[in-house]
Amino acid sequence: MATPPTPPVPTEPSQKAQSSPVFVAVINELNVNIDQLNKRRLLIERIEADLTARYGCQNRLITYLLRFGHSRTLMHTGDIPHIESLLNSLSGAEQINVLLHSPGGDGTVIEKMVEMCRAHLVGTNKKLRVIVPNIAKSAATLFALGADEIMMGYCSELGPIDPQVPTSVSGTTQWVSAFAFVEARDKLMKQITTAAKKKEPTVGLLQQLAGLNIPFTDEMENQIEFAKKTASTLLSKYMLKPKFPNAARRNRKAREIAGKLLSKHLFPSHGHYIDGSTAKQLGLVVELLDKDAALWKLIWDFYIRCEIQMNLMGANPGMIKTKLFEAGNGVSLITQDSP
Numbered sequence: 656m657a658t659p660p661t662p663p664v665p666t667e668p669s670q671k672a673q674s675s676p677v678f679v680a681v682i683n684e685l686n687v688n689i690d691q692l693n694k695r696r697l698l699i700e701r702i703e704a705d706l707t708a709r710y711g712c713q714n715r716l717i718t719y720l721l722r723f724g725h726s727r728t729l730m731h732t733g734d735i736p737h738i739e740s741l742l743n744s745l746s747g748a749e750q751i752n753v754l755l756h757s758p759g760g761d762g763t764v765i766e767k768m769v770e771m772c773r774a775h776l777v778g779t780n781k782k783l784r785v786i787v788p789n790i791a792k793s794a795a796t797l798f799a800l801g802a803d804e805i806m807m808g809y810c811s812e813l814g815p816i817d818p819q820v821p822t823s824v825s826g827t828t829q830w831v832s833a834f835a836f837v838e839a840r841d842k843l844m845k846q847i848t849t850a851a852k853k854k855e856p857t858v859g860l861l862q863q864l865a866g867l868n869i870p871f872t873d874e875m876e877n878q879i880e881f882a883k884k885t886a887s888t889l890l891s892k893y894m895l896k897p898k899f900p901n902a903a904r905r906n907r908k909a910r911e912i913a914g915k916l917l918s919k920h921l922f923p924s925h926g927h928y929i930d931g932s933t934a935k936q937l938g939l940v941v942e943l944l945d946k947d948a949a950l951w952k953l954i955w956d957f958y959i960r961c962e963i964q965m966n967l968m969g970a971n972p973g974m975i976k977t978k979l980f981e982a983g984n985g986v987s988l989i990t991q992d993s994p
Contacts, residue, residue: 688964688967691960691963691964691967692964692985692987694960695957695960695961695964695981695987696983696984696985698953698956698957698960699716699718699957699981699982699983700983701953702716702752702950702953702954702957703715703716703752703983705949705950705953706750706752706950709950710750710780710782711780712749712750712778712780713747713748713749713750713778714748714749714750714751714752715745715748715750715751715752715982715983716751716752716753716754716786716982716983717738717741717742717745717751717752717753717754717980717981717982718741718753718754718961718979718980718981718982719734719738719753719754719755719756719757719978719979719980720754720755720756720757720958720961720962720965720978720979720980720981721756721757721758721760721977721978721979722965722975722976722977722978723758723790725975725977725992726828727977727992728758728977728978728992729757729758729759729760729761729794730757730759730760730761730764730765730768730794730795730798731760731761731764732761732764734764734768734978734980735764735767735768735771737978737980737988737990738768738771738772738980739771740980740986740988741980741981741982741986741988742771742772742774742775743775744982744984744986745775745982747777747778748775748776748777749776749777749778749779749780749781749782750776750780750781750782750783750784751772751775751776751782751783751784752784752785752786752806753772753783753784753785753786753798753802754786754788754954754957754958755785755786755787755791755795755798755799756787756788756789756790756791756795756958756961757790757791757792757794757795757798758790758792758793758795759792759793759794759795759796759814759819760793760794760795761794762793762794762797762816762818762881762882762885763881765794765797765798765801765885765889766801766885766888766889768798768801769783769798769801769802769889769893773893782803782804783801783802783803783893784802784803784804784805784806785798785799785802785804785805785806786805786806786807786954787799787805787806787807787808787811787812787813788808788811788954788955788957788958789810789811789812789958790811790812790814791811791812791813791814792812792813792814792925792926793814793815793816793819793925794816795813796813796814796815796816796916796929797816797882797885797886797889799813800886800889800890800894800939801889801892801893801894802893802894803893803894803940804894804940804941804942805931805934805939805940805941805942806941806942806944807930807931807934807941807942807943807944808931808943808944808946808951808954808955809930809931809943809944809945809946810946811930811931812928812929812930813929813934814922814925814926814927814928814929815916815917815918815922815924815925815927815929816882816886816913816916816917817832817833817834817879817882817917817919817925818832818833818875818878818879818881818882819831819832819833819925820832820833820836820875820878830925832919832925833875833876833878833879834875834879834919836867836871836872836875837872837875837876837879838919839867839872840864840867840869840872843860843863843864843867844864846860847860847861847864879917882913882917883910883913883914883917884913886909886912886913886916886917887906887909887910887912887913888909890908890909890912890913891905891906891908891909894939894940895908895909895912895938895940898940908938911938912937912938912939915937915938916937931943961979961981964976964979964989965979965989973993973994974991974992974993974994975991975992975993975994976989976990976991977990977991977992978990
């Protein structure tokens with residue numbers, strides 16, 4: 656048998672580069688990214704078609720997905736331009752669906768994000784819907800309260816809305832509930848009052864109180880009140896309006912729900928798991944999808960592909976992907992940060 660001829664060794668610089676393993680690897684990486692983008696786009700179209708048929712009006716979907724476990728991957732004002740880019744790419748949407756996966760973030764931008772989404776609704780059946788495929792905690796839960804309804808599956812979860820503040824413990828940053836500072840002050844004040852009534856020494860207690868940063872604690876109280884006000888305002892303005900046409904009754908119900916979502920008695924931990932059934936019991940408007948429902952399977956398939964995209968190597972190997980903003984017409988924006 657004749658020996659096949661040895662292929663010529665490339666001498667042209669461009670040919671050498673294109674035959675190198677690195678070049679081939681990069682091309683394959685690009686192919687994977689493009690292939691997955693196209694598959695996610697098709698899934699968005701299928702989800703939109705299902706939602707349109709389900710509700711009898713034009714439905715569009717945008718994705719707001721954040722990486723968990725990264726110190727700077729939080730909802731904040733820097734996300735506004737990306738969200739606006741997604742919203743501007745939509746046309747003729749009576750109902751906008753935000754697929755939200757987030758650990759939370761800056762609660763002060765939530766009302767603005769909600770109003771931005773609503774400003775792009777058209778027609779007579781306007782509705783903003785938040786779809787939670789997995790987790791929407793803290794400020795993300797606050798965002799969901801600004802929707803007309805929340806769509807959840809059997810493994811979806813919301814969380815309490817008590818503000819969290821970063822504190823340094825033995826050189827390590829930990830997030831602590833604002834309630835911890837307020838409760839510490841109130842506990843000391845109560846002990847001092849009780850001791851004074853019993854004519855017991857209060858010097859030690861007063862020294863502990865003096866050691867607290869009172870202005871900071873007062874600010875924590877303001878942050879808690881802000882969370883309660885934002886939650887009750889959004890609920891009263893949108894989600895609860897159809898069920899409670901009377902404004903006074905609606906406002907009371909909104910404050911009641913907000914209070915429960917801030918309650919340390921109901922939810923001692925900020926990471927407390929609030930599933931769809933519990934959310935409904937709290938008074939939220941939730942549509943629960945069965946785990947075998949065709950729509951849920953489409954949503955889960957899309958969400959998993961988003962998570963895979965976030966873990967594919969990006970153009971800069973020294974960076975990691977932190978946020979994914981995506982719509983069905985090919986708009987796909989990814990932010991990166993250092994590990």
